[in-house]
Amino acid sequence: MNIIIEDGIIVSEEIIHRGSVVIEDNRIIDVGPSEEIRRKYSASGYVKIDARDKIVSPGFINAHTHIAMTLLRGYADDLHLQEWLEKWIWPYEAKMTDRDIELGALLGSVESLLNGVTTVCSMYHYHKEHNEASASLQVGLRMVMGVAMFSWDVEGSIKNVEDALNRWHGREGLVKVSLSPHAPYTVSPELWVEAERIRREADERLGSKGSVVITTHILEDWREPEIVKNQFKVDIPSGSIYLYLDKLGVLSPSFTAAHSIHMNEVDYEVASRRGVKIVHNPVANLKLGMGVANVPKMHEYGMTVGLGTDGPASNNTLDLIETMKYASLLPKGLYRDPTLLNAKKVFEMATVDGAKTLGYGDLGLIKPGYLADIIIIDRKRVNLTPLYDVYSHTVYAMRASDVHTVIVNGDLVVEDRAVKGVDVLDLMRRVEKRAFEIREGLETSG
Ligand SMILES: [Zn+2]
The missing domain is CATH 2.30.40.10 (Urease, subunit C, domain 1)
Incomplete structure (x- = not known):
């Protein structure tokens, strides 16, 4: 048009x-x-x-979320991360079908558009036909679909990524596929290396339809170096997760990490030198009691930082306008300096810097x-x-x-x-019905 x-x-x-x-x-x-x-x-x-x-x-760019999780909005709050995940979130997600993921993602897509978000980068479990991209296309939202990869299913993770790249990357000029090794504590060194190999190969083959990036979670939890060390029996040199990943050869300007709250001096040096990009999720980080990422310091190191809401189960909205305000206010209060992260810089983080974290130069x-x-x-x-x-x-x-x-x-x-292309009231009814059905199923099976 x-x-x-x-x-x-x-x-x-x-x-x-x-x-x-x-x-x-x-x-x-x-x-x-x-x-x-x-x-x-x-x-x-x-x-x-x-x-x-x-x-x-x-339009605003929500550079890190899990939009299918609208189904779990308000399902479990005020809990520590591990208990929240293991006792509440993961059992619920295990009951979600591909149609549920699509349904939750459709509600998330509608919510995003109504909040002025025009691009979403969402990491989730992949299914071939019904997934977050099939939902976002119904309402014309731009989507970077992060295909989650885990060490407990290496073969499945690789198959999913290959299938998603071939089937969805470049679809209708609106979809890109990113590789999403979940986090250093759920992804073995071998799978990291394989993910970066696939990314490079895919970028060469499919780059004309949009550059292929890695999107992941790094250092959301301050215990991460210790957990990774014990989990995979590896050395974390200088206590630096970024140095560990750099030695595996996976860091590049096409590597985007959510969170990075608990970086040490070596982490800042290595990540910035490799051109790694960060997505800051202040609301979810606060809600889960994880801390506050030092964004002014990332900027001092010349790093590009975008903004994300993280999933609607830990935020509990997809409101990037609210996120902008938190991002600006937090460092002012923490470091007693109201000149930090001024309004124009935060606006850039929500727009052009967010685009760069997802590999868009235009x-x-x-x-x-x-x-x-x-x-x-x-x-x-x-x-x-x-x-x-x-x-x-x-x-x-x-x-x-x-x-x-x-x-x-x-x-x-x-x-x-x-919103065009969808009956929003009917969608809300369908989401509510299905959300309670899943919860009831958990109560009777548990
Ligand atoms: Zn996340």
């Missing part, structure tokens, strides 16, 4: 106060002051969107040549009045419900908060 978004406040590399954006097919082809755009594009053939009294922003900015993933925010809101600074409002004052219209890959997928 060809679209001109007219007369909005455009959050481009600079703010244009009465500006327009021209989209042809799935790309942004021009941005500028409205008068200039009107002179250049007088021809018909464009759908016009009136953005007066609205803010036009790049996403996250309103700029000619970039993918047309754009959100339009209603600024005639009590909580957004008066408006001095767009970045300040987006990070500190905006609510997800202020998102009005969403465009992904040049397609209008949300208009006036109505």
Whole structure:
């Protein structure tokens, strides 16, 4: 579709106060002051969107989550990580079918779009036909589907990754597949090496449809070096998980780690030198009592850091606007320095930096040549009045419900908060019914 978004406040590399954006097919082809755009594009053939009294922003990028877990939202809270996983989450997940994963992911996709998120990177258990990507495509959300890999099923993990790459990578210009070795404590050294080998081979073969990256969890838990050492009888040199992985040859600019809360000096040095990228998940990290990642220090080391919500069972929403606010406020309070992570930097983390963590060089900015993933925010809101600074409002004052219209890959997928392609009320009914059925099944079998 060809679209001109007219007369909005455009959050481009600079703010244009009465500006327009021209989209042809799935790309942004021009941005500028409205008068200039009107002179250049007088021809018909464009759908016009009136953005007066609205803010036009790049869509947000949720760079780490598990969206199928909407089914487990609020199922178990206020527990330590291991107890939460072993007694509650894993037994429930064992009862989930491929259709349940698709159902949960569809609700997660709808929630994401309504929150202004246009790209989600989600790690989960893979099934061939019904999975997180089959769900996200139903509503036109951009998806990096992370195929989870575990040492307890090496053969299955590798088969799943190969199948997903061949079947889903590049689908409809919206899906990429990433390899997701789950974490150093669930993935053997041999499987790490194999994952990186497959990634390189896939990137060469399929890279024209989107670069292939590794997405994983590193150092969410401060005990991780000790756990890995005992689990796989390996040496963790200098107590550094990143040095351990570097010696296996798996670190590269295509390696993206969620969390990395408990890095030591060697970890910072090695990870930054290898161009590793980080996804910061402040809300879930706080909720599980895991600590707070030192993002200012990562930035000092020149690292690219994106933002994630983590799964809706540990957050418990997919609201990246809320995440931006936490990301900005936490270091200010912790280090008693309000200049840390200012609003503009956090906005970049939620957009263009997040895109880079997922291997996109043409996403996250309103700029000619970039993918047309754009959100339009209603600024005639009590909580957004008066408006001095767009970045300040987006990070500190905006609510997800202020998102009005969403465009992904040049397609209008949300208009006036109505999500296309799905009956949302019916979806909510189906999710609730199935969520309680699974819980009842657990009670009778347990
Ligand atoms: Zn996670």
